[in-house]
Amino acid sequence: MQSQQYWFGLPRHLLWGFIAIAIFMSGDGFEMAFLSKHITDLGFSPAQSAMVFAVYGFAAALAAWASGVVAELITPQKAMLIGFVLWIVMHALFMALGLGLRNYPLMLLFYGIRGLAYPLFIYSFMMMLVQVLPREKLAAATGWFWAMYSVGIGVVGSYLPSFTIPMIGETGTLWMAIGWVALGGITAFISLRTVPVDRSRVNLPMKEKMAELSRAATILFTNRDIFYACLIRIINTLSLFGFAIIMPLLFVDRLGFTISEWLQIWAVFFFVTIFTNIIWGITGEYIGWIRQVRWFGCLGMAVSSLTFYYLPLWAGHNFAMALIPAVMLGIFVAAFVPMTAVFPTLEPHHKGAAVSIYNLSAGMSNFLAPAIASLILPFFDIEGVVWAYTGLYVFAGVLTFIINVPQPKRASKAAKAADAYAEQRI
Known part of the structure; x- marks a missing residue:
């Protein structure tokens, strides 16, 4: 039975979820190779450009830390949906009001908030793997997870802009990222909506939910x-x-x-x-x-x-x-x-x-x-x-x-x- 459900460790019933991760991270990774230079080309200093990424990195680390518990408390599907929508909205605001108006405070605000989005999306899917797969199958499945992550951010996300920038420019490439992220988010929403996940903590009282969230820090000491x-x-x-x-x-x-x-x-x-x-x-x-x-x-x-x-x-x-x-x-x-x-x-x-x-x-x-x-x-x-x-x-x-x-x-x-x-x- 397991030979029919798994392909070299890949759970077939979650196949499109893995594909969604690769597509989503492709769009998220388009900017890696050139956004810093693009910001300085707009007239901002290298220090200001670095600060944009520092704020983004702090927000991403915060979201990565909280994503496991959040996904457990509201279900991984809802957490992924929130991350997907947040990315689309904040990226559009960053492009239109931040970079578009060359408004530095708005760049920090919207790009920083966008930093919360991708960890919430991808790590909530990881939480889904933890919930629905047998423990002895989890290591192989997470291997596929990181492989799809590398395909997205490390291969497609790095190479595709080298072709699109000469054709539609840096700004056009940044706007194009929304299409990729949207495709990844929609793919995940359609393919994973019926996956039976653990809902035992969804209906907990708010006080108990906050206690569970705090455990994401205290567990290090206990x-x-x-x-x-x-x-x-x-x-x-x-x-x-x-x-x-x-x-x-x-x-x-x-x-x-x-x-x-x-x-x-x-x-x-x-x-x-x-x-x-x-x-x-x-x-x-x-x-x-x-x-x-x-x-x-x-x-x-x-x-x-x-x-x-x-x-x-x-x-x-x-x-x-x-x-x-x-x-x-x-x-x-x-x-x-x-x-x-x-x-x-x-x-x-x-x-x-x-x-x-x-x-x-x-x-x-x-x-x-x-x-x-x-x-x-x-x-x-x-x-x-x-x-x-x-x-x-x-x-x-x-x-x-x-x-x-x-x-x-x-x-x-x-x-x-x-x-x-x-x-x-x-």
Whole structure:
């Protein structure tokens, strides 16, 4: 029966929900490559442009933190609908009254509020996966989730503007994003409206709902394993976010790569994650979530981070050699995919709060990676930052020996079979 319901770990009855994530994030990602420059071209300073993104990032982190509990309290479908409508309205206001009138306060206001939208949309779908899928299927499904995320924001969202900007300009491309987000939102609304989700907390009194929302913060202090898992998830993507900032200094300024060559190298990394997110999601079901995170995620990222610095430094301006660490990074960063399933497993009676902590961890990684770089660069240069990230991956590996996570059934059976085979050999 399960072979009919799942395709390489993808739950078929939620197929269009995954497709909706890819379409939605494509529209959300159109602006990544050029909006900052577009704002400065309108006459604003680089500092003002950076502040727009800082406000947006803060709002996105806040929404990511709250989305798990919100989806649990009002149902994932309603939370996704709110995120979808909020994105459309705020983006239109940002374009018309913010950028259109070159009104800086309105740019901050509307783009900031829009930052609440995409986490509410995509992470509410993740909460739906947590609610409706068997625990042993969750890691593979979240692998597909992150693969669709990469397809949207990392592939379509990055490449399509390079074709549309010459034809319809930057402003036209930004307006076009509404069409993609609308298509993604409508696809999700139609395909997921009848999915049977957990409604046990929907009719709680407001006081109990607020208590559940507060648990998304207090759970860090009441559940030791959740706290350790939070640290591991923060460390997960430090190199991803940090290398995007510091490695152009190495590749372009010191090794002689063009900015186009660097962008192609970084694009290869994102392309690889499309497949590795799926592969590691399935593999984790067999070898165990934490085992995979420890040996392939933590250790793999420690080695990949060092390779990303030292191999190009040794090989010089060699494009083919530079692709090797990009591929390695794309392989091993995805080995952390089972962490999505780990959080609700550690707090089964408050899954929404647990997922919210997972989302908060992802946001904190986005913030801490450049913060660590900015603190270390003046004293120890790029090499020091790389070693700092490497040390943190080793630290995360140590934490995996402390955290106690029940393994999925399939992993348990595989481990027992391996132990039995070993005994027979002895």
